[in-house]
Amino acid sequence: MIQRFGLLVALLASPVCSFAPQLTTVHSRSSALEMGAESEVSFSTLDGSAVRVGIIRTRWNDADVTRLVEGARKGLTECKVTDENIFETEVPGAFELPYAAKLLAMSGTVDVVICAGVLVKGDTMHFEYIADAVSKGIMNVGMSTNVPCIFGVLTCLTDDQVKARSTGDSNHGVDWGKTAVEMALLKNEAMGVGGKMSGMGFGQSAPLKSGVENPMPPAKEKKVGF
Numbered sequence: 001m002i003q004r005f006g007l008l009v010a011l012l013a014s015p016v017c018s019f020a021p022q023l024t025t026v027h028s029r030s031s032a033l034e035m036g037a038e039s040e041v042s043f044s045t046l047d048g049s050a051v052r053v054g055i056i057r058t059r060w061n062d063a064d065v066t067r068l069v070e071g072a073r074k075g076l077t078e079c080k081v082t083d084e085n086i087f088e089t090e091v092p093g094a095f096e097l098p099y100a101a102k103l104l105a106m107s108g109t110v111d112v113v114i115c116a117g118v119l120v121k122g123d124t125m126h127f128e129y130i131a132d133a134v135s136k137g138i139m140n141v142g143m144s145t146n147v148p149c150i151f152g153v154l155t156c157l158t159d160d161q162v163k164a165r166s167t168g169d170s171n172h173g174v175d176w177g178k179t180a181v182e183m184a185l186l187k188n189e190a191m192g193v194g195g196k197m198s199g200m201g202f203g204q205s206a207p208l209k210s211g212v213e214n215p216m217p218p219a220k221e222k223k224v225g226f
């Protein structure tokens with residue numbers, strides 16, 4: 001038992017141990033959680049130069065959502081996504097996001113959709129119903145269309161919480177942009193688009209069949225957007 005514990009300690013202390021970086025991550029993660037707003041995820045270098053991104057944003061909480069979309073664009077730019085490969089459109093409120101996202105995903109003109117919005121709890125049950133419907137709706141779009149759909153919706157109890165998550169270095173939109181690129185690349189790799197055909201993992205076997213018939217065939221020209 002003691003021997004095993006000693007081995008575990010040695011492994012954790014070893015610079016080549018793959019657990020060691022995780023310990024660091026866990027530590028910074030907990031301090032980030034205490035602050036409640038900072039990014040809690042890291043990204044490797046992502047090449048999104050060929051990725052087409054659709055952004056759907058709400059007009060509700062306009063100023064906050066605008067900052068979040070600016071953050072998402074910053075994240076996309078840091079991953080080499082070009083401006084001409086970003087299509088942006090808007091809907092009234094968060095409840096409308098999943099439907100618009102489904103139309104955009106089915107258009108075949110984008111590799112990933114980011115849904116951006118802000119829900120703030122009021123005095124009624126409205127917040128709970130919308131937050132639940134929107135989160136499930138956005139997940140359903142990704143699962144039913146095979147176009148990854150990013151949940152870029154803040155669900156906050158106060159305006160201060162919104163500000164803390166949509167400004168400066170803690171603008172969550174930046175992570176949403178990078179997440180979008182990572183998921184688009186993962187999808188392309190898994191579906192055999194440019195994947196290597198040896199070894200194990202996503203993109204290593206014959207191209208996957210989606211199992212989902214897309215009612216709208218991919219656009220012939222490289223158009224981005226509806």
Ligand code: DLZ
Pocket residue numbers: 058060061092093094095096117118119120121122126130
């Ligand atoms: C009605 C409503 C309320 C009270 N609050 C918000 C909100 O905080 N964030 C948001 O994006 N949308 C809100 N809405 C609008 C609903 O999302 C939706 O647009 C309407 O219920 C019409 O379907």
